[in-house]
Amino acid sequence: MIRMIRKYEDWFGVAGGICIAVGLYLGLAASPPDYYQGEVVRIMYIHVPFASTSMTAYFVMTAASLWYLWKRNPIVDNMAHATAGVGVFFTAGALFTGSIWGKPTWNTWWTWDARLVSFTILLLILIGYLMLRTFIEDKEREARYAAVLAIVGAVDLPIVHFSVEWWRTLHQPLSVSPRGIAIAGAMLFPLILMSAGFYLILTYMVGVRTQMLYLQQLLEAKKGRLLGEVHL
Amino acid sequence: MSALRGIQLNKSYRHYQVLKEVSFDVAPGECYALFGPNGAGKTTLLKILATLQTPSSGRFEVMGLDGIRDRNQVRGILLMIAHGSYLYGELDAVENLRFALGLRGLSPADREIKIALDRVGIGAFADFKIRYFSEGMKKRLSIAKAMLIRPKVLLMDEPYSSLDERGMKIMNQFIRESTQQGAAVLMTSHNRAQSAEVAVKAGVLHQGVLHEIDVKELVAAHELF
Amino acid sequence: MNFFSVIRWLAWKDLISEMRSRETISSMFFFALIVILIFSFSFSMDQQTAKTLMPGIMWVAFVFTGIIGLGKSFLAELQNDCLENLQMNPIPRGAIYLGKLVSNFLFMLIVELILFPLFVIFFNLDVFDKLPLFVLILIAGTLGVSAVGTLFSAMTVQIRAREVMLPILLLPLIVPVMIGAVEATGSVLSGESVTFYRHWIELLVVFDIIFTIVSFWVFEFILDH
Numbered sequence: 001m002i003r004m005i006r007k008y009e010d011w012f013g014v015a016g017g018i019c020i021a022v023g024l025y026l027g028l029a030a031s032p033p034d035y036y037q038g039e040v041v042r043i044m045y046i047h048v049p050f051a052s053t054s055m056t057a058y059f060v061m062t063a064a065s066l067w068y069l070w071k072r073n074p075i076v077d078n079m080a081h082a083t084a085g086v087g088v089f090f091t092a093g094a095l096f097t098g099s100i101w102g103k104p105t106w107n108t109w110w111t112w113d114a115r116l117v118s119f120t121i122l123l124l125i126l127i128g129y130l131m132l133r134t135f136i137e138d139k140e141r142e143a144r145y146a147a148v149l150a151i152v153g154a155v156d157l158p159i160v161h162f163s164v165e166w167w168r169t170l171h172q173p174l175s176v177s178p179r180g181i182a183i184a185g186a187m188l189f190p191l192i193l194m195s196a197g198f199y200l201i202l203t204y205m206v207g208v209r210t211q212m213l214y215l216q217q218l219l220e221a222k223k224g225r226l227l228g229e230v231h232l
Numbered sequence: 233m234s235a236l237r238g239i240q241l242n243k244s245y246r247h248y249q250v251l252k253e254v255s256f257d258v259a260p261g262e263c264y265a266l267f268g269p270n271g272a273g274k275t276t277l278l279k280i281l282a283t284l285q286t287p288s289s290g291r292f293e294v295m296g297l298d299g300i301r302d303r304n305q306v307r308g309i310l311l312m313i314a315h316g317s318y319l320y321g322e323l324d325a326v327e328n329l330r331f332a333l334g335l336r337g338l339s340p341a342d343r344e345i346k347i348a349l350d351r352v353g354i355g356a357f358a359d360f361k362i363r364y365f366s367e368g369m370k371k372r373l374s375i376a377k378a379m380l381i382r383p384k385v386l387l388m389d390e391p392y393s394s395l396d397e398r399g400m401k402i403m404n405q406f407i408r409e410s411t412q413q414g415a416a417v418l419m420t421s422h423n424r425a426q427s428a429e430v431a432v433k434a435g436v437l438h439q440g441v442l443h444e445i446d447v448k449e450l451v452a453a454h455e456l457f
Numbered sequence: 458m459n460f461f462s463v464i465r466w467l468a469w470k471d472l473i474s475e476m477r478s479r480e481t482i483s484s485m486f487f488f489a490l491i492v493i494l495i496f497s498f499s500f501s502m503d504q505q506t507a508k509t510l511m512p513g514i515m516w517v518a519f520v521f522t523g524i525i526g527l528g529k530s531f532l533a534e535l536q537n538d539c540l541e542n543l544q545m546n547p548i549p550r551g552a553i554y555l556g557k558l559v560s561n562f563l564f565m566l567i568v569e570l571i572l573f574p575l576f577v578i579f580f581n582l583d584v585f586d587k588l589p590l591f592v593l594i595l596i597a598g599t600l601g602v603s604a605v606g607t608l609f610s611a612m613t614v615q616i617r618a619r620e621v622m623l624p625i626l627l628l629p630l631i632v633p634v635m636i637g638a639v640e641a642t643g644s645v646l647s648g649e650s651v652t653f654y655r656h657w658i659e660l661l662v663v664f665d666i667i668f669t670i671v672s673f674w675v676f677e678f679i680l681d682h
Binding site: 069117121124125128131132135136137140141144145147148149151152153155156159160162163164166167 | 605608612615616617618622625626629630632633636637640656657660663664667668671672675678679682
């Protein structure tokens with residue numbers, strides 16, 4: 001598995017880079033401004049890919065965690081760990097760009113929107129996940145506890161989303177719903193390209209980090225063996 | 233058939249390999265005494281056998297059952313007496329016994345509990361909260377618990393520590409009784425003289441490697457490691 | 458099976474211990490009292506704002522005090538290595554979870570029931586005709602917090618920085634409980650008809666069911682390798 005990652009990861013990185021470069025050009029320069037939102041809408045080309053990749057990252061992390069608890073393959077745990085680290089970056093990116101987008105459209109940086117709250121909770125869970133991992137000595141236990149947290153979080157997030165949505169409709173209904181934007185063809189293509197680029201980069205980053213975590217573990221095991229020999 | 237058998241057990245933590253290819257064999261009715269300097273890996277080995285930790289590689293068998301795969305059955309066979317007394321401070325001696333036995337589905341009569349407590353010499357403290365017990369008294373209570381459970385395999389981590397001379401006698405008496413009834417005992421120890429009274433096999437664990445030695449050496453040898 | 462007897466033994470042990478030491482409940486109670494006082498000083502409230510703020514303040518106090526209790530729950534099992542003993546016993550892990558859940562839930566609920574009259578007095582509330590509804594919301598909300606909390610209490614007690622990690626992991630996950638409980642309490646207080654807040658109580662119940670089942674299932678991976 002590690003060998004496979006090592007063989008293909010660079011291609012993912014390169015392809016992702018190209019997609020994003022072309023997508024950025026098309027999105028920021030070549031595509032028309034939105035009828036309602038004007039030039040502001042261009043942040044969509046970054047925000048939407050950020051949001052969808054971060055959700056996918058959590059999904060992958062949960063799947064890897066379940067797989068780990070089932071098969072106990074340490075590489076799968078490395079993958080879950082790697083995805084969490086990368087996921088923090090993407091989730092923070094989604095929140096940040098969403099906030100920038102929110103300022104001109106909703107006239108506020110922050111609002112208690114269901115998606116915003118869910119993403120914030122997602123970010124908190126991811127950070128908690130990474131913190132938890134640093135506080136456990138035993139590698140096997142670390143992997144187990146982290147997997148449990150990921151699974152419980154995965155069950156929780158949809159409930160958070162629904163409860164905040166209910167709560168929102170009760171207090172202050174949304175003034176502008178971004179869901180209302182009908183996407184024109186000229187905007188769709190760069191968006192797809194950007195999303196593809198983000199997914200490729202996500203895969204690339206997860207691959208690199210998985211490999212790094214795996215090698216780190218291998219190194220520590222080797223070091224342990226060497227130390228043992230020196231003692232003898 | 234062996235009661236407790238380790239087969240090439242390895243255990244490593246992040247930087248350090250604690251156990252290296254540890255293999256041993258304890259038959260029913262035998263007592264195996266394990267010696268070794270502090271940090272040699274004795275407690276780690278016991279924790280692996282007690283199904284508290286997994287070995288990094290290798291396996292072990294308890295009464296023919298695989299210690300990792302069949303660990304739930306193995307847990308019903310094993311009993312560990314360790315440094316931690318496994319007692320709750322707010323409960324008294326009898327309640328603690330009842331709780332520990334209750335988890336194993338046992339509910340002995342009051343008389344049996346009384347007898348066991350008397351035999352380990354703490355019958356007078358039966359309704360004292362454990363909070364007020366000394367370490368030696370807790371250890372004696374652990375012996376009483378083991379008497380009532382009658383496990384087929386007993387793991388003991390330094391059974392003589394914190395016991396007075398009378399307590400050590402009670403401990404050895406109990407070990408002898410258990411082995412006579414066919415139980416296997418694996419103990420770690422720093423007390424050669426006491427262990428030599430009951431052990432029929434002995435080994436020294438040194439930096440994770442197990443060397444079997446003759447029991448006679450326990451008293452004869454000037455230095456074990 | 459001795460599944461239910463294990464639950465009963467564990468809950469019995471925790472309740473007896475608590476009845477004797479009163480350590481957990483009293484510390485929870487005074488902590489909650491202080492939280493409420495601080496809140497009352499921080500917002501200078503008239504009758505009307507008190508009514509709108511009260512549900513939030515009440516549930517924040519309850520959840521914070523719950524974290525105190527949950528943190529102590531498995532800490533008690535660490536003394537004398539009792540947790541190790543539970544792990545070594547041939548008992549279903551889910552039964553350990555449910556046993557601890559029962560005691561955690563009861564401790565939280567008892568403290569809440571003592572505090573509730575104080576809220577009524579401090580905030581001048583008129584609740585007596587809706588008391589059963591309040592109790593229902595209390596039970597549903599408390600079960601949600603303790604279902605997730607018992608799981609994370611067992612997890613964090615075995616790691617470094619446990620005091621910090623319990624709230625960090627627990628609080629984001631119980632956001633739905635907070636929303637549901639606060640909204641339902643608020644609606645009952647303002648005298649709305651039940652159709653307006655039924656869905657909040659349903660949300661709480663669904664959360665309770667889902668997380669009791671999920672935690673029950675994953676608890677095995679907390680205690681067992």
